[in-house]
Amino acid sequence: xxxxxSRRDAPANQAVSDRRDSESRSTSPTPPPTMSxxxxxxxxxxxxxxxxxxxxxxxxxxxxxxxxxxxxxxHGQCGACTVHVNGRRVNACLxxxxxxEGDEITTIEGIGSVAALHPMQQSFVECDGYQCxxxxxxxxxxxxxxxxxxxxxxxxxxxxxxxxxxxxxxAYQNIVTAIQRVRxxx
Amino acid sequence: xxxxxxxxxxxxxxxxxxxxxxSGALESAQVRFLAGGTTLLDLxxxxxxxxxxxxxxxxxxxxxxxxxxxxxxxxxxxVRNADLATHPLIRERYAVLSQALLAGASAQLxxxxxTGGNLLQRTRCVYFRDTTMPCNKRTPGAGCAAIGGFNxxxxxxxVSDACIASNPSDMNVALTALDAxxxxxxxxxxxxxxxxAFFLLPGATPQRETVIEAGDLITHVTLPxxxxxxxxxxxxxxxxxxxEFALASAxxxxxxxxxxxxxxxxxxxxxGTKPWHSTEAxxxxxxxxxxAATFARAADAAxxxxxxxxxxxxxxxxxxxxxxxxxxxxxxxx
Numbered sequence: 001x002x003x004x005x006s007r008r009d010a011p012a013n014q015a016v017s018d019r020r021d022s023e024s025r026s027t028s029p030t031p032p033p034t035m036s037x038x039x040x041x042x043x044x045x046x047x048x049x050x051x052x053x054x055x056x057x058x059x060x061x062x063x064x065x066x067x068x069x070x071x072x073x074x075h076g077q078c079g080a081c082t083v084h085v086n087g088r089r090v091n092a093c094l095x096x097x098x099x100x101e102g103d104e105i106t107t108i109e110g111i112g113s114v115a116a117l118h119p120m121q122q123s124f125v126e127c128d129g130y131q132c133x134x135x136x137x138x139x140x141x142x143x144x145x146x147x148x149x150x151x152x153x154x155x156x157x158x159x160x161x162x163x164x165x166x167x168x169x170x171a172y173q174n175i176v177t178a179i180q181r182v183r184x185x186x
Numbered sequence: 187x188x189x190x191x192x193x194x195x196x197x198x199x200x201x202x203x204x205x206x207x208x209s210g211a212l213e214s215a216q217v218r219f220l221a222g223g224t225t226l227l228d229l230x231x232x233x234x235x236x237x238x239x240x241x242x243x244x245x246x247x248x249x250x251x252x253x254x255x256x257x258x259x260x261x262x263x264x265v266r267n268a269d270l271a272t273h274p275l276i277r278e279r280y281a282v283l284s285q286a287l288l289a290g291a292s293a294q295l296x297x298x299x300x301t302g303g304n305l306l307q308r309t310r311c312v313y314f315r316d317t318t319m320p321c322n323k324r325t326p327g328a329g330c331a332a333i334g335g336f337n338x339x340x341x342x343x344x345v346s347d348a349c350i351a352s353n354p355s356d357m358n359v360a361l362t363a364l365d366a367x368x369x370x371x372x373x374x375x376x377x378x379x380x381x382x383a384f385f386l387l388p389g390a391t392p393q394r395e396t397v398i399e400a401g402d403l404i405t406h407v408t409l410p411x412x413x414x415x416x417x418x419x420x421x422x423x424x425x426x427x428x429x430e431f432a433l434a435s436a437x438x439x440x441x442x443x444x445x446x447x448x449x450x451x452x453x454x455x456x457x458g459t460k461p462w463h464s465t466e467a468x469x470x471x472x473x474x475x476x477x478a479a480t481f482a483r484a485a486d487a488a489x490x491x492x493x494x495x496x497x498x499x500x501x502x503x504x505x506x507x508x509x510x511x512x513x514x515x516x517x518x519x520x
Contacts, residue, residue: 035192051189052189052190052191052192052240053187053189053190055227074231075228075231076224076228076294076295079292079294082294088268088297089293089294089297090294090297090298091224091294091295091298094222094223094224094227094228094295094298095223095227095298096192096220096223096227096240096242098192098242099192099194099220099223099242099244142293142294145293146293149293150272159428160427160428161293162293163292163293163427163428163429164291164292164293164294164295164429165292
């Protein structure tokens with residue numbers, strides 16, 4: 001499936017570049033089709049050859065096959081793609097992979113495993129902090145980062161701090177409960 | 187998204203030299219600076235922005251918040267919105283700026299977005315963001331689909347026959363009330379521009395939003411010290427409680443001495459084609475008693491020249507009440 005998609009994309013990209021060359025931008029140098037990017041993800045270093053347009057989200061999912069990070073809106077509006085860059089939560093869909101050399105990237109795959117869940121993962125399980133699960137990795141990555149941020153103790157503070165993560169199923173109450181349980185133990 | 191060349195600027199001079207080749211600073215610019223990426227990359231995905239070259243400036247040494255000798259503060263262009271909002275100097279001396287930043291976007295976006303990028307944030311006008319619709323800001327001379335279209339969220343102040351798009355930033359509203367100065371490095375050397383002069387009204391050229399020209403890089407923003415004893419506040423009204431752009435907002439800085447308003451700065455957000463500095467409201471507040479009648483007069487003055495469209499007439503009263511409430515809260519004595 002993935003390979004079919006890639007093959008289908010290739011001629012389309014070529015078409016874009018051809019169109020540009022024939023238009024006003026013919027004087028600018030033809031951009032290289034790929035650039036070398038070294039990414040550090042979950043403690044491992046990867047050397048990739050990427051189209052400059054590749055977002056961190058697409059690099060993680062399509063090139064490193066770390067599919068725990070999800071693509072929702074692809075415009076920084078839903079939070080499904082939330083990962084940590086140098087310990088801070090960001091939208092992977094609005095980050096270009098080629099700008100992140102030298103940064104430490106952490107994804108949902110990097111904070112816990114099936115055998116040893118992160119306390120926040122455990123709490124989401126215990127509190128039923130999800131329904132369909134599509135937004136969950138983004139919710140958890142946001143929630144883990146939130147533990148180190150200067151926010152108030154109330155449920156309302158957590159809701160405000162989590163407003164960048166949408167849940168179309170509406171599991172919000174249990175998400176807040178899951179986060180507060182971890183904060184109480186910390 | 188169209189193909190582009192991506193490179194990292196080593197220093198400010200390098201960035202300016204690389205960008206000076208651009209045909210224009212904003213409109214159909216071939217070279218664009220990338221810092222947080224929260225506006226630029228979003229618009230590149232929509233093909234609204236189509237740079238041929240993108241220069242990563244996020245590692246330039248412009249990420250400090252420092253006290254200045256005159257008692258003010260200097261904010262680097264690449265300081266992230268989250269870091270600026272929680273910086274002790276900002277929290278203590280410029281509460282309105284911290285409040286405005288925290289009222290904007292989401293925690294993730296605030297971790298990415300920068301001071302310089304927020305200043306240059308593009309409008310959220312749905313027609314600007316949709317390349318199948320006519321938009322004078324995107325394609326000069328194409329026409330404006332917002333006038334007579336879905337214009338509930340559009341501006342009511344500073345509008346023209348060519349454009350009614352509102353400036354979406356919260357930070358810019360607070361910076362306006364704080365008399366910020368924008369410092370720019372360009373091919374002809376450095377220059378400093380008061381924030382009022384930095385933003386342009388759309389007029390007949392809505393594609394020009396600021397005084398930034400090809401090769402210009404915002405390096406930092408300075409804020410003067412605020413009058414001793416003044417209080418500041420940001421109030422934002424929107425369709426939902428969090429993570430939404432303002433329908434109307436107000437940033438106020440007020441100082442009351444012996445029952446009279448000795449200093450007042452008023453800026454409005456969500457209602458202007460640029461961050462709206464209301465000198466009319468300030469004139470109504472000057473030397474007046476800080477009471478409901480004065481605040482109502484100031485709000486009337488601020489909205490006197492409002493030109494609502496078919497769907498956003500409610501913003502006139504909303505902005506009035508927003509300003510009255512902000513002034514009331516900022517001058518409370520209990």
